[in-house]
Amino acid sequence: QQPVQSPQAVILREGEDAVINCSSSKALYSVHWYRQKHGEAPVFLMILLKGGEQKGHEKISASFNEKKQQSSLYLTASQLSYSGTYFCGTGSNNAGNMLTFGGGTRLMVKP
Amino acid sequence: DTGVSQNPRHKITKRGQNVTFRCDPISEHNRLYWYRQTLGQGPEFLTYFQNEAQLEKSRLLSDRFSAERPKGSFSTLEIQRTEQGDSAMYLCASSPVGGLTEAFFGQGTRLTVV
Numbered sequence: 379q380q381p382v383q384s385p386q387a388v389i390l391r392e393g394e395d396a397v398i399n400c401s402s403s404k405a406l407y408s409v410h411w412y413r414q415k416h417g418e419a420p421v422f423l424m425i426l427l428k429g430g431e432q433k434g435h436e437k438i439s440a441s442f443n444e445k446k447q448q449s450s451l452y453l454t455a456s457q458l459s460y461s462g463t464y465f466c467g468t469g470s471n472n473a474g475n476m477l478t479f480g481g482g483t484r485l486m487v488k489p
Numbered sequence: 490d491t492g493v494s495q496n497p498r499h500k501i502t503k504r505g506q507n508v509t510f511r512c513d514p515i516s517e518h519n520r521l522y523w524y525r526q527t528l529g530q531g532p533e534f535l536t537y538f539q540n541e542a543q544l545e546k547s548r549l550l551s552d553r554f555s556a557e558r559p560k561g562s563f564s565t566l567e568i569q570r571t572e573q574g575d576s577a578m579y580l581c582a583s584s585p586v587g588g589l590t591e592a593f594f595g596q597g598t599r600l601t602v603v
Contacts, residue, residue: 380531408589419493419580420532422591433590465531474520475584475592476545479531 379403381468383480390456390487398451398483400466408469409442409449410477415462423451423464427472456487493595495581501601502571509567510598514583521564522592523556524580532580538564539586571602 381402388396400409408427411434412420424434426442426449434440439452453460463484467477494513502508514521519540524532535554537545540561553571558564568575578599582592 410589410592412594419594419596422593425589425591427589467531469589472589473544474537474539475522475582475589476534476537477532478534482529482531 380478381466381480383464383466383483385483386481387484388486390460390485392456392458392487392489394456394487396453396456396485398453398464398466398485400449400451400468400480402447402468404447404468404470406442406444406447406468407471409440410467410469410475411438411440411449411451412465412467412479413460413462414465414482420465453485456485458487458489461485461487493581493583493593495579495595495598497598498596499599499601501603504573504602505570507567507569508571508600509565510579510581510600512564512566512581512595513562514564514581515593517585518583518593519561519586520584520592521558522582522584523564523566524582524594526578526580526597527576535566568600571600573602576600576602 411423414420442449463482467479521538523535526532538558553569578597580597582594584592
């Protein structure tokens, strides 16, 4: 079942912060975050693993609550380049990137 | 290395025709994935290869869809007897083997069935 992302869309001014949430009804092994700009390929941001390990970019932070099967992506001091659609993908094992993606959160950062 | 390459970038076909897409992954990546993305939605997993072995296939994938990865290098995705509902962006991604790592996506092939 597809994870649910919230909000569906958000508009920010440069320098403002945002939180994007991802919630699943299934037990999760991992949560993967990607950003996709219009007409481009999804680009990796972060992986959060059961047990607390994280792999990703230093300027992006995220949390993973295994009990609640939820993850949140924190975007601080947003820049124009942060604009795009953010997807969370959930994995049920460590066998690879066979992910179930949410419907996305559209983020627009204005000057 | 220029990343994951997909060809063609765009394909328009008539309903009922067969189409084939190609994906060239990053050269040292053993794992290859196909996803489908429709407008306004997240990517939907279709199938997964480790080297030449197809290890996973989505239950959503009808028998009109087939994928191969001969010799564990490039991969092809064929859709037979295309339907209008097949219109979507078909994304390929690759990643190195060994635990969970980032997947690198190609820019996709946009299929329009008319």
